[in-house]
Amino acid sequence: MKVALIGASGFVGKAILKELLQRGHQVTAIVRNAEKINAEKNLTVVSADVFNESELTNAITGNDAVISAYNAGWTNPNLYNEFLKGSQTIQAAVKKSGVKRLIVVGGAGSLFIAPNQQIVDTEGFPPEWKPGALAARDYLNIIKEETELDWTFLSPALEMHAGTSGTRTGRYRTGLENPVFDENKRSVISVEDTAVAIVDEVENPKHIQQRFTIAY
Secondary structure, three states, rough: EEEEEEEEOOOOHHHHHHHHHOOEEEEEEEEOHHHOOOOOOEEEEOOOOOOOOOHHHHHOOOEEEEEEEOOOOOOOOHHHHHHHHHHHHHHHHHHHHOOOEEEEOOOOOOOEEOOOOOHHOOOOOOOOOOHHHHHHHHHHHHHOOOOOOEEEEEEOOOEEOOHHHHOOOOEEEEEEOOOOOOOOOOEEEEEHHHHHHHHHHHHOOOOOEEEEEOOO
């Protein structure tokens, strides 16, 4: 497949890029700084501004699917507003491009830990994560109103690891609105297996116009 990946140089984006290329897909990596991505077979790197709808539309056109791993930056003082603006610009560009399939990587904060209580609203939720979690929750509510696109919103596990503690097993369990917990009452996934789940969803859509979550 031809897949456009927005945010390909980020934490999750890099793992998705690796997974897509390993499976033989043709990838257009859309990033702010093209020099952050090394040249590889089946890879085209495009530098585009996530707030520029026409640039994004041109980069996306001709693909079979778009994956947005866009992150406005956890230390960005304007994270909330920029995440919402960027995400909505991406959504508009996908619609204008004629591509129907959009997969968005969101956060776990909007998952429900109890009836009518989302994790981001619980006491003790880390304040440094709150702007990003609130932005992802509010964007989820926006994209839920989208009827033209075959969108999917992924909320990863509550804990996502990489490096020495992160491995690609190719295994994960799925849920919808509530976290998936293991026998130790933890919700954990590696960034590598997050990428596996995302590319699985590209290849074999199971959550059209739906949010889902993953964990071991």
